[in-house]
Amino acid sequence: MTAVHGELFPTPLMAQIKSRFHYVDHDMNGRERLFFDNAGGSFRLKAAVEQAGRIDALPDCPERIHELARYLQDVQAKGSQDFRTMLNAQGGSVYASLTASGAMFDMVRAIAENVPGTNMVTTVLEHPSSFDAMSLYAERLGRELRVAPSNPVTGGVDVEAIVGLVDQDTALLSVIYASNISGAKLDIASIVKRAREVKPDLYIVVDAVQHAPHGLIDLEKTPIDGINVAPYKFFGCRGSGMSWLSERASVLPHHKLAGKSRDFWDLGSAAPWQFAVISEITDYVSWLGSQFSGASARRTLFARGIERIELHERALLTRLLHGSDEAPGLRAIEGVQVFLDHDDLSRRDLILAIGIDGLEHAQAVREYEKRGVIVYERVATSLYSKRMLQSFGLEGAIRVSPLHCHSAADIDRFLRITGEMAAQVAAGLIRAD
Known part of the structure; x- marks a missing residue:
């Protein structure tokens, strides 16, 4: 019950x-x-807002060798690990951006421009940041954009409607985790499994902005290539988007400084407060879990x-x-x-x-x-x-x-x-x- x-x-x-x-x-x-x-x-979260202000008040640049610079490096490292904890993600790259929408455009661009194929697949329920990114690069690259229809009974999109559009020539599949109008959750596990049965090396990105505060995400069970979260919809602060990319997606050509490693996605100076907020969110949810579990x-x-x-x-x-x-x-x-x-x-x-x-x-x-x-x-x-x-x-x-x-x-x-x-x-x- x-x-x-x-x-x-x-x-x-x-x-x-x-x-x-x-x-x-x-x-x-x-x-x-x-x-x-x-x-x-x-x-x-009060703690997230307070920590964001405390960290952002520091003038220190984390790309230095003095004490507070090293402290900020630790804040970023912890925040990156906590973001992986949220997603149950191993390896790959954490990408801190101004907005989750901007990150979605960046991820779609990198995959669309560098992975061969004649079509790209998405759903009618996507947020404009993902749908418009898919539309833009499908048009720019001369590819067919295939759009799975919604189910007006469930308020979501049926697995069959999505997987039926995927074939060996699909360059990218982009799906939303849950509708921000109906609240209906898409069956991401089944979508990933069945789409990869059609094309084992298919690239898949997921918009988790709406769903992340409401349900568990487990990338070990649903291996994908990119996912975005907006902290301001997840108890955090505006002005931040956090994303994760798989190892193979992270090294696709993308906008970056030439001297940075192939899998580095941040542009410009890091904002350590973004990572501090992620840690506060993780702390809070873990505290809540500790009220019902003796695990460590x-x-x-x-x-x-x-x-x-x-x-x-x-x-x-x-x-x-x-x-x-x-x-x-x-x-x-x-x-x-x-x-x-x-x-x-x-x-x-x-x-x-x-x-x-x-x-x-x-x-x-x-x-x-x-x-x-x-x-x-x-x-x-x-x-x-x-x-x-x-x-x-x-x-x-x-x-x-x-x-x-x-x-x-x-x-x-x-x-x-x-x-x-x-x-x-x-x-x-x-x-x-």
């Missing part, structure tokens, strides 16, 4: 979790609010922490959909639609797409804000939403994305507010703009 419906954190632990993050229950002005837009940028290995603790986050978030998702004695769930609220509502919650991250009858999505977002709730409208006029929404046959949706920092009481409050809004629209008390 736990695996199906999840399991909430114990109440004392929930209080500790909230205390480790900024602005979970109030905004910067002290106003009470529910921030349910974590898919656009998650709550920040860092990867084991990290894995346990992410697994418990996933279970808690699944319990929150269950409560959102089914409700409780405190409030009816979204499925039961008259006037509320839950889009892409697949029953297998183990295949979904904590993201919901909903609509309120008679209320345009952007107006609904404004009405929620009046009531102290922050959500986000995904509409077909947005470059970040159009392609995905159209694939689902939707014109728009209200995206609801809590985080594991939220409690059952937070979910109940959101459900009561949603129910009141739907009733007010039906009674004509809220009129369409």
Whole structure:
């Protein structure tokens, strides 16, 4: 039953979790609010923000020989190892960039320009950074871009739809780990295994930006060639993208200083705070894992922490959909639609797409804000939403994305507010703009 419906954190632990993050229950002005837009940028760990400022305040360059320079070298080395711990990655290269989107363009370019083939494969649900990178280099190199369609029932992309597009002439496969509209998780393990059965040396890159804070990534089980993570969506800070490349991908020709090693990807002076933030994220998730495990290995603790986050978030998702004695769930609220509502919650991250009858999505977002709730409208006029929404046959949706920092009481409050809004629209008390 736990695996199906999840399991909430114990109440004392929930209080500790909230205390480790900024602005979970109030905004910067002290106003009470529910921030349910974590898919656009998650709550920040206090330790990550503090450490970023502390490290970035140092004027020292890590490419020196004095004491603080060597300290910064250690910060970078630890952060690189902690990033590998997050991914369970061995070898390869860690690439710190300004954004995860920029890194995706860099990885796609290096593979597309240097690996032979007549086609490149991706999915309709990709973030623009990966889809547009694939489109750009397919066009520039005269290759066919093959796009796997979405499944409007599950909200994801079927394994068969992707693998069926791969052949011996495929230069690159790029797939997203989870949809940032529906929350549906793609079966990366099966995709990698079956695609490599078609072409054993196929290059594969994965966009894990949306999924990384919600579920375990294990590159030993899903060997790929490139993956990106955005720390600001994973309890960290903006202005940083972290990626990992396999040994063979890391040595493909790419932009770099000529004097650096073949597998080096950073350009310009390193920003050690980026690595320090990764270590703080790893510390936090490992601490969370230690509440449920007596293990000492860092990867084991990290894995346990992410697994418990996933279970808690699944319990929150269950409560959102089914409700409780405190409030009816979204499925039961008259006037509320839950889009892409697949029953297998183990295949979904904590993201919901909903609509309120008679209320345009952007107006609904404004009405929620009046009531102290922050959500986000995904509409077909947005470059970040159009392609995905159209694939689902939707014109728009209200995206609801809590985080594991939220409690059952937070979910109940959101459900009561949603129910009141739907009733007010039906009674004509809220009129369409």
